[in-house]
Amino acid sequence: MNAGIYVHVPFCLTRCGYCDFNAYAGLDHLRSRYVAALIREAELVSREWAGEEFVSVFLGGGTPTTLEPADLEALLEGLRDRLAVTPDAEVTIEANPDTLDAAKLEGLLKAGFSRLSMGAQSFDSKVLEALERIHRPDGVRRAFREARAAGYANVSLDLIYGADGETLDSWELSVREAIDLGPEHVSAYALTIEPSTPLGRKIGAGLVSAPDPDVQADMFFLACRLLGEAGYRHYEVSNWAKPGFECVHNLGYWERRPYVGLGAGAHGFRGNRRSWNVRPPEEYLVRVESGMSPVGGEERLKPSDAFLEEVFLRLRLLEGIPASWVEGGRAEPLLETGLLEDHEGALAPTDRGMLLLNELVLALTS
């Protein structure tokens, strides 16, 4: 049933202050062992996932482009040999502008990574500094042009808004710059602070201001307007795409299609089971290399859990949920206040509703 493959690459050149992903700088010596282990893990799960067709592969991280194109090509081949990836599957790789050059881009495309998701984050160097990103705005423009030159026809840019010191004007500039480059897809994320990150600790200590949710709301609506005017469809809370370029892989999460997760800390989902691999890369390697499953935990979803997931995941999408899922009377106040819209029997979130999704879900389900 149109499954996906998520591959986690936990290596980074440096750690960014806001990032709480399972990512590490300084583990480069593990790269080749890690690629081999990913293929070995695919082998381990291949029987369980036999008969499933995979319509997407997504290499996330971390910074997958810290791996050499040759390794990446071998990895993709290894996966295709063990799991039934369809020929026209969407194959995405996340990239930081710094890790890209013309040769690498050509290598990646040749290796089969036809979709590039580039972490631009901002076109304001002050904001990039606040986020502790090492690249500069020029690097994004350069990398984007090189990607086009290499033949990439499906590129997504990631943006982050709400960092300390970012103004609405600066954000407008970043969105306009992104639009001017003309990517097929844009993700714009409100900066979210995790207390355990360096940035979270700085905020906790009062050294940096926390993002103001009201300012972030203004930035969100600005993005909605500018991207909408430029022909992008706001298909998920934080995602916009030119028609036909919605991310097949990510849609799988929100539509609750199954996915296999490979690599340290990767999550998988199938039927009523969610599972996750152990997080430390060394532990992952030791387990897989000795032929053991790297799964570190799992949960079985009760029907009520599955229903709650359906509601809060599908409400992230433009299409919303069937009105029949909601008990009578609960949707009406939300329709009246303009947080939901009635789309021929479906309850669809408006832009305002998307921003208050938590409230929507609680109002509809409790």
Place this chain on the structure above:
Amino acid sequence: MIDSSRIRNFCIVAHIDHGKSTLADRLLELTHAVAERDMRAQYLDKMDLERERGITIKAQAVRLSYQSGGRTHELNLIDTPGHVDFTYEVSRSLAACEGAVLLVDAAQGIEAQTLANFHLARDAGLTIIPVLNKIDLPAADPDRVARELGELVGWSPAEVLRVSAKTGEGVTGLLETVIERVSPPEGAREAPLRAMIFDSSFDPYRGVVAYVRVHDGVLPSRAKIRLMAANLDSEAEEAGIFAPEATPVPDLGAGEVGYLVTGLKDVHQVKVGDTITLAGKKRAREPLPGYREPKPMVWSGLYPAEGGDYGDLRDALDRLKLSDSAMQYEPETSQALGFGFRCGFLGLLHMEIVKERLEREFDLELIATAPNVEFHVVRGEEITVVHNPSEMPQPGTYDLVREPVVLATVITPSEYLGPVLELCQSRRGEMVDIKYLSPERAEVHYRLPLAEIIFDFFDQLKSRTRGYASLDYEHWGYEKADLVRVDVLLHGEAVDAFSSVVPRDKAYQYGRQMVERLRELIPRQLFDVAIQATIGSRIIARETVKAKRKDVLAKCYGGDITRKRKLLEQQKKGKARLRRVGKVDVPQEAFIAALRLDRRPGVKS
């Protein structure tokens, strides 16, 4: 049956922490009332709560056998509370005694409660034996304190007893003095039975147990008894004494103190202060005089945190009432907090103890509204008593309001006199006089509105005198006051639990403080929420909680879903505990935090 000339009924009265419970322990040991292996500190303070707080809240009567001059004496020790809230309990204990040991810490000297208890005991006609405790402490100054104490009681300083309850030094001498100085009880065994109930408890198997002092006649173990005030007959099942555990006896004669299993099951039938006599022809004609009904001075609404626990709370209050006759309660409904009870307490400590006992012994989670005093609203000839600020009528609909005023006694080292006077003055106080116990210690009398005392007066007093001042007060009466009701409105709806009656000139400050604190506590809703403080229809302060605009999780990919679902489940549970005021959802925690505010106007806590 012991000759009543060999009975002594006495109590120990003292300021808190002056060592009363420790002295009681030594007396138990000295008279071998408790086997050594069973002895534990503060033996008589049976309840856990008492032991932890280091105070006694329930009078206990224990019989001690003591050999003196070749004769066995029966000493009934009635342990009494020491806190200002429990003056009434002290008075009941006193009425069962002929003598009182006035115990004073030899380092601290006379404190406000020492004076209050002394006056109560003297007014009850008891023989008072002044005793210095803690003479083993390095900081003790027994000569100075003996002079102070001797002067108070009218004994020469040399006669004042000196003991260390901790080491036992001087305690035998104390017992001898009790036998020598305290009169044996009067009362004729042949007269019709009259026994005073001075306390009670409830036993789940045996029903209501009354603690009694027999004044006249004989109370047999099994008898048909009559409760005179309650106008009720019952078959008593067992009489006994505390030695110190409950021990049945064939009967209790005139002068004796003990317990009676009344045979009654309804807690409200056995009233403290009632007189027990025999039913039928042998009954006494007149009940014993002297007890007064306890009068609650501080009121607060108690509500179950979970609405469904209302029945449990009612049962718990019924049970508690039996061992705490001073507490009163009546059902009340708050649109914000649901079904609960308006409860009357003797004071703030009493309120805290009741709340804690309800939560601990009955496993209830409670929300308490801010405490308030009782107001008398005068309209022509008619006086309405108001226990709940939200029931205070609007200005203009009555002639005047009276509030309770107390006569407060503060004893302070002279060097802190200035700050003490300043505090009393800022609390609408009116000075009565200042006396000096010695050049170093002053005794200040002030008339103060009780409402001012029940906020943080005691804490303020302690912090301004580095803990050295002590406070006691007695009720003075009701006096006219310029008070107004301040209401708090959320989105246009008055929240009854937040209404307060405050002095008019502090109303604005109070309103401002309340709306500012609520703005911090009330979470943002999907619409702007106005928080207003009003007097009648006039708005005196306003704040706005701006509408919430963003709560979505920006990223929700494969690895985020489990965490997000669990978070939502928690929030759903939290939502079930929200209190709805009109259209506004207020978390229980916000209610509790707002009600915990120091509600006295103009003081930031």
